[in-house]
Amino acid sequence: MDARAVGQRIKAAREKKNMTQEDLAACIDISPTHVSVIERGTKIPRMDTFVAIANVLGVSADDLLVDVVDRATAGVASELSAAIEALPHEERMRVLKVVSVLVDR
Template identity: 60%
Template sequence: MKHSSHFHPDRTSTRYSSFCITTSALVIIISEQQLVLEGGILVDLGAIGSRIKAAREKKHLTQDDLAAIVDLSSTHISVIERGVKPPKLETFVNIANALGVSADTLLQDVVEHSSEGIASELAAEIMKLPAKERSRIINAVRALTE
């Protein structure tokens, strides 16, 4: 079987182009910011990168600061935040821990059974509202769930 430069049957591909297949993890990269995992799960790397950036900025950290904490280059942090390349699992966990956010929060559009991601984001937004508005929202949610 002839293999193209994008197909490596014996190792995970490190080339990120407009289309790439890796057999060991069965990951198909369909664009620079999206990839499809085994089982058809679409991962929006740009959205995950944006949430990492927002969490970093919320902690008043620069890319250089975060890079130093997780032992990466600031260029690597930039690549992850822009969704150009998915981080390795170890890197992802280190970034989440350094930023004090859960993986659920960063993966909220991918994880089906998130324990806190969307709920935490929703609660944070509701807390920004005046007390009267918060009460109206809570009553509406209660009416919907009863």
């Protein structure tokens, strides 16, 4: 498992919520130093800590483990689908054409 990549995604999600390491640590009852160690990928969090982090940050485990778990692509596909759906019709068709070319390789 790429603990560093997972830690970077945790950090990005935390920063997106405008939380400090201290804020996150207080919410899940661990030390700020422990949050730092997790975000740097030095240590893999226990399952209960990982779940607490995901819940506090409002992200799915798929979002944090996207390159670790084979089935995590479902969440990415859902986000991509929503983004495409929000486009104007002409741009949506252009994106679908590009994706079709890439898939047919």
